[in-house]
Structure formats: structure tokens, C-alpha cells
Amino acid sequence: MDSLKFSQLELKNKEDVKALQKELNQNGANLKVDGIFGPKTQAAYEERYGKANTGGYAYGIGQQMESLEPLFSVGRLNYTPRSLDSIRAQYEAGLRPQTDLAILEQTERTKAYKAELDADSLSRGMGRSTFVTDMKKRLTDKESREISRLESEYAAMIAKLIMETAERELSRSFEAEQFNLNLQSQARYRAFSAAQSAYAANEKQATKDKRSTVTPTSAENCHLFLAGLSPKERRTIYNGETAQGKRYRSELIESLGKSGYVAIQGIYPGS
Numbered sequence: 618m619d620s621l622k623f624s625q626l627e628l629k630n631k632e633d634v635k636a637l638q639k640e641l642n643q644n645g646a647n648l649k650v651d652g653i654f655g656p657k658t659q660a661a662y663e664e665r666y667g668k669a670n671t672g673g674y675a676y677g678i679g680q681q682m683e684s685l686e687p688l689f690s691v692g693r694l695n696y697t698p699r700s701l702d703s704i705r706a707q708y709e710a711g712l713r714p715q716t717d718l719a720i721l722e723q724t725e726r727t728k729a730y731k732a733e734l735d736a737d738s739l740s741r742g743m744g745r746s747t748f749v750t751d752m753k754k755r756l757t758d759k760e761s762r763e764i765s766r767l768e769s770e771y772a773a774m775i776a777k778l779i780m781e782t783a784e785r786e787l788s789r790s791f792e793a794e795q796f797n798l799n800l801q802s803q804a805r806y807r808a809f810s811a812a813q814s815a816y817a818a819n820e821k822q823a824t825k826d827k828r829s830t831v832t833p834t835s836a837e838n839c840h841l842f843l844a845g846l847s848p849k850e851r852r853t854i855y856n857g858e859t860a861q862g863k864r865y866r867s868e869l870i871e872s873l874g875k876s877g878y879v880a881i882q883g884i885y886p887g888s
Contacts, residue, residue: 634658634806641665654806655798685815686808691800696793698786701779708778716771720764727760833872843869843885852887 631652638648638658646661731753738749842865843851857863870878 637662653799653802654809655802656805659805659809682805682808682812685811686804689804689807689811691804693797693800694793696790698790699782701783704779704782704786705775708775708782712771712774716767719767723760723763723767727756730756834868836873836877839869839872839881840884843881846885848886848888851885855882855887 634652634654635650637654638646638650638652638661641658641661642648642650644665646665648658648661734749734752734756738746846854853859853862854865854869855862857866866878869881873881
């Protein structure tokens with residue numbers, strides 16, 4: 618398939634953009650064919666058609682886009698994800714008091730049980746018996762296990778909430794960035810389409826002006842001119858292979874008319 622004539626290309630919808638992306642991929646780009654004229658498509662387009670000739674079509678389109686894109690741009694959606702420290706502080710402020718209260722209640726219960734043991738042992742005349750000491754140790758061990766359980770549950774809950782919230786924050790940040798990229802793509806797409814229309818109109822007018830300045834000459838001069846050229850040089854003119862060749866061809870047609878131009882090619886053929 619021949620290269621697309623980008624000077625004639627009009628991007629009116631996503632299918633047109635996809636066609637452009639496929640063409641760029643055929644020339645070495647590695648684009649996702651998604652119909653979005655984003656930064657990667659723009660870069661591939663400029664790489665293919667802009668760097669080789671900064672005075673050509675791509676350069677002209679690029680210049681037009683630079684001036685038109687601000688007209689189609691809208692404000693960005695700015696979203697900064699919360700830091701892990703900020704998220705942690707929020708949940709610790711809400712959950713730590715509850716955990717501390719539960720630990721305090723457990724400690725108070727242990728103290729109350731130990732006081733009851735002391736009172737009971739004194740009333741029975743047991744004093745500091747081994748039984749009482751052993752019971753107090755069991756109460757202390759139970760209290761330690763309960764406090765460890767409360768701390769573990771607290772730490773697990775904090776970690777779970779931090780992870781879930783951090784994931785939501787990243788998701789919101791990603792959605793905001795995608796939203797901004799879509800806005801930028803839409804602005805580029807509209808600017809590109811508008812630039813194409815403006816560039817095509819300018820080129821059409823320039824061609825019209827250029828044609829109007831072609832100066833005809835006599836048939837004799839045309840014969841003398843072509844007779845002095847090699848077949849290869851004449852072919853360059855007949856095919857319009859160079860800017861100068863196109864200009865000479867226009868002068869010949871203007872001077873001889875279309876039928877005369879066709880006839881003179883038979884007299885002085887190109888290679």
C-alpha cells in the first residue's frame with residue numbers, strides 16, 4: 618500500500634486516526650491502534666514526516682498545531698494521592714483510643730481479680746500461699762495474652778485499612794491522569810484537524826497564486842529548451858520529480874496547451 622497522502626488526509630473520526638496509526642506502524646512505529654491522536658502518535662508522526670524536512674507538510678502542520686492547540690485545551694484535573702503517613706495517622710487517631718480502652722479494661726479486670734484473691738486468702742488465713750501466687754501469675758499471663766491479641770488485631774486492622782486506602786488513592790490518581798490524557802488527546806486531535814484544514818487552504822491558495830505567475834513562452838523556445846536536455850532530464854520535467862521540474866512542466870503546459878504538451882513529449886521523449 619502506498620504511503621498516505623497526508624496533505625490530503627482529514628481526521629474526522631477515530632477510524633481516520635487508526636488509519637494514520639497503521640500507516641505509521643508500517644513505517645517502523647510501534648503504536649497502539651486505538652484511534653486516539655495522543656503524544657505517542659504525534660511523536661511518531663513528527664519522527665516520520667517532520668524531521669526529514671522542517672519546511673515540509675509536517676512542519677507546517679506542527680506550526681499550526683502549536684498556535685491552535687491552546688484554543689482547544691481545557692483545565693487539568695489535579696489530584697495528589699495522600700501519603701502513607703497521612704493515611705496511617707487518620708486511622709490511628711480513630712482506632713488507637715479504642716484499643717487503649719480495651720487494654721485498660723483488661724488491666725483493671727486483672728487488678729480486680731487479684732484483689733479478690735488477696736481478700737479471700739486473708740479471710741481464710743492463707744496469707745501468701747503458693748496457690749494464691751500461682752493464681753495471680755495465671756491472671757498476669759492471661760492479661761498479657763489478651764493485650765497481645767488486642768495489639769495484633771489493631772496492627773492488622775491498621776495495615777488493612779492503609780492498604781485499601783492507598784490502593785484507592787492510586788486508582789483515583791490514575792483516573793485523573795487518564796482523564797487529563799484524554800483531554801490532551803482531544804485537544805491535539807481537534808488542533809490537528811483544524812491545522813490540516815488551515816494548511817490545506819493555504820497550500821491551495823499558494824498553488825493557485827503560483828500557477829497564476831507562470832509566464833508562457835513561444836513554441837520555438839519550448840522546442841529549443843527540450844532539445845538541449847537529455848532524456849533523463851526531460852523525464853524529470855514530464856514526471857514533475859523535482860520542484861524545478863514541476864515549474865518547467867507548468868510553463869510548457871501554459872505555453873503549448875495540454876494537447877501541445879502531449880505532442881511535444883513524443884518529439885522529445887524522456888528516458
